[in-house]
Amino acid sequence: MLRASRKQELKERIFAQSIKLFKEKGFDNVTVEEITQACGIAKGTFYNYFPKKEAVLLHLAVSQLESVHETIQNNKNMPDLKQQLLHLFSNLFHQYAEQPDMVRLVVSEMMRADMFINAEIRIIEKFRQALTALLDDAKNKGQLTTQAVSEDIAAVLTGVYFNSLMIWLSAGTDAIQIETLFQRHFDIVWEGIHPGGAVKQ
Template sequence: MLRQQRKQELKERIFRHAVQLFREKGFANVTIDEITQSCGVAKGTFYNYFPRKEAILLDLGQMQLEVTGENLERYALINGIKEKLLTLFRDLFQKYAVNAGLAKLTITEILRSPLLMQEEFNVINKFEKLLDGLLNEAQRQKQLPSYLASADVAAVLAGLYFHALLAWAASVEEAWQMQAGFERRFEVIWEGLKMRGEFA
């Protein structure tokens, strides 16, 4: 257990030093040698945790997904699918607010790289499956109409979420403004669903 904790701490240290360098010099201008020198590790150690420099940026999205997965038990205690979903999205937006500069940098760099975009789609697909699981359970509990494919609703909500992130990354808005805009649009979708079925 202690060994695993040390590995996680080392990975986080590499991540923090790399991010600091990205902020100072720009992602494209930072080399792996500079990252390893900054955090005092060998190049081989870096590659044990990140197969290439771009993987550091993808780690942020993966961490968000892991945090969401870890909170599923907490979400299960919340009554009503609408509140579960809003709590989940608020948690994610809060994480981005804490790391706003890094989040915007990550989103910008992912958009510039076809390779990173390909890998980000894998994260998006996992996120949609997580949402699909919550929505499917809500259908079993009669909180969502059964005529809707839960995977389609998950894709729409994930699209709305990632649209909010992209718009925020390209703007000077604060994270709370991104969240407020998302929640307004979420309400539009929810009202549309209510018109077709009887649920809260």
Template sequence: MLKEERKKELKNQIFLKSIELFKEYGYENVTVEKIASSCGIAKGTFFNYFPKKEHVLLYLGNSQDDLLQDIAQKYQHLKIKQQLLNIFKELISVYLNNSDLFKLTISETIRSAFKNESTNINIFEETLTDLIENAKKNNTINTHFASGTISSVLVGIYFNTLVNWSVNNEKNESIITIFEKQFEVVWEGIE
């Protein structure tokens, strides 16, 4: 047990130091050697925890899986529409304080999804599918659309909102407001 805890602590230390270096020097200017040296570990040790530098950013996305479960649990007493909206709003809020890190994470998550290296999006969709399926069983939502299709569309507008906001974040409208508008359009078609 202690060994596993130490491994987890070291992985988190590598992650936090990497993020610190990315912020200070820019993602492209930070090498695995620089990360390892800053952590006081060998380059090979870095690769024991992260197969590539890009996986440090994916780790941030992976850590969101646990957050997603916690958020879903927190709002389980609400009607499905409000439950889903609150889940998305909390996930979006995680990125609001650091738009540069956000842009890197989103671009790497999307790139890895196309390479089939990441299951984050699949886990996200599966979690939402389960929530929607439960709402159907409890008759709190009445729709003829498949739960998986609904969750896929909702995840799609989530990422669309994040990507558009990261590219055009000089707009006066908040990212949550943008998402809520798109969510409402889609939800109207679901119910």
């Protein structure tokens, strides 16, 4: 377990150092050799964690997806579905608040490069699948009685989330403000699938 923890720490260190270099010089101008020199590791060690430089950028999205699964697992016994969903999205927005420059850089680079499109689509699909499974489970538990298809609800929630992300990126809005905006939009979706269930302000 300790060894696994150290491996994860090294991976995060490589990621953080890479992002620092990308911010300073631009993604296209940074080589794997520069990253390994900055981290004090061999090239082989870098490739043990990231098959290529581009994979460093995908690490954030993969980490967020892992965080989503972990949050869903930790909150699976929470009786209030709305709070469970809001808590799930809130965790993602808090990552924006903690390291806004890093998140902006990673997302901007991934949107700019065609090589990331397929990988991004796969991650978004897995995110949608995780939400669908959560909604199906809520239906089975009687927490959600809508006739709407879980996949459709998950697609709408995913769209609302990524719309908030794009607004945050383009407007430079504070992460807390964008979470508030997301919650307002979420309430509209929630009222559609759970009439009368929206929290009154």
